[in-house]
Amino acid sequence: MTIETPRPVTRYLSPGLFGGAACLGLLLAGAAAKADPGTGPKITGSIEQHWTTNALDSDRAVTDWYTLLRGSIDQQWGDADANARIHADFEASRYNRASIEDDRSLALSAEAFRRLEAGLELRGTLSYRVLSTGDDLEIGPLIIGTRELKQILSAQGQFGIDLGNATSLTIEATESIERVGDTHFQDDLISPTKLHADRILSQMAARLTRTVGEYAFGGSTSALLASVERVGFPPLQLSFFQYTAQAEAAFKGKDGSSFG
Template structure:
């Protein structure tokens, strides 16, 4: 907690300096807002092997205002998101995010950015006990502080240093109709991340390397524990080539070490890679693709982490200035490190975006995914269809 406090105080000092850099603190822009409302149909509202279909509404809204100028500015923002199911109300979610970002440029060689954010959410979910499914609701709070220092080293070379601390506090889980007493099901977490990236540009080629460290402290909860503390270290080399027609080809190769806090439970170095490509095609088509492999620590059913490999291809077609069609497919394999379970998934999407006006877009989309979990032998199949209206004011 002391580490987060230090980052918060450093960022707050930068914010105060930016606020004083412009007489009267007059903004260079008014409040800007975006909003969207989506109407979904899903064939699997509970995200399980027992599909239950339902309709739900998803609403998002953002508000932002900037003070100062390009060399010294303060940006305040907020985001609100809520989902409401017609029948399966146990899955309803609500979240609010508040953030302040301060940016300061010192001459042509140094840039400093500090960010503070606070997120509070109520997450609806379900817990299956044999044939019985219980609705649950859990309150979560996340406080994050981040500092980023950018240095121009000359000869088209830049160095970016980052440090962040994120503290996640999870409340008691409440059960539907209070059928069970409220209890702690998810642990608190403290995530500290440090990274350094150096990049050099030579014509259409940009190349460099990066090093990172992620240190996650997880509260001991349950027997066996729901989650484990760990350290993750990474080194990789990167290169991106841009063609005259706007096409890109990117390659990153490296290695990651993941080590559990429990002695000897897990410690292994694995290769990390990412290949990305995009290519404009005749008649308004564009093709994009990606293939990567890495440790997955943020979205895993395993107490520690998973090893994730994923490939995806997407194409889009600009029929007119106001109408774009897109479609894509993916395949992935997520192997839980401790449970030794494989989650093998694949799916596709198709989307149409119509620009009704300069500030209003209408989107229609269908997503399909199918996942097989090897150890428990279950198959999850989900179709999600929605139409959305998105506006900017």
């Protein structure tokens, strides 16, 4: 069940995000101090060549070759009781003819986990992602390339409690800031224009789970506050509250089969 209520909420700074980043730093330091040394970083990379009949991703069929470059680096430390992880990855696409559709992205993240006494678990994640997205604007027979820069900074904290009798409670808080730059048009045919709103997303969630043999039952609830920048008149988007509640059931057999 989901209830969504429009609200004219405006926020420009997010102290929760800065607090989450500070808590993650402390958690990383604690996990690194307790964790055993890890192995070296894991590095991956790939170059792919693709053929498409819809380079513009529209009703107008345009065939083209494009190259897709991917890479990542991942470093982990620790064991099952205390561990830390740093990850980075990038992706870039380049079209031979439809260069207005070229995309680039870079993502960085840090995660730490610590299992404490008395059945308590702490997990924190801080991530940053930047995307440069190419697209096209069709005006009659004319196609104009567009490019937009988007940045996403988010922090998440998770607190798990073992309540005994195969019952656990998980409380989660997430804060995300999305910043979208002006849309730039090919050859400056149109002045740069703000087409998408900045957003701050704040969410609190709780999940209660009970395990009975091969079955698991539970319920969860969450509250989301989306603070959206007012762009245009009437505005493109409105700020809103969203409340969600759901029941869950799952089965996991001894042979590894699962359902739920």
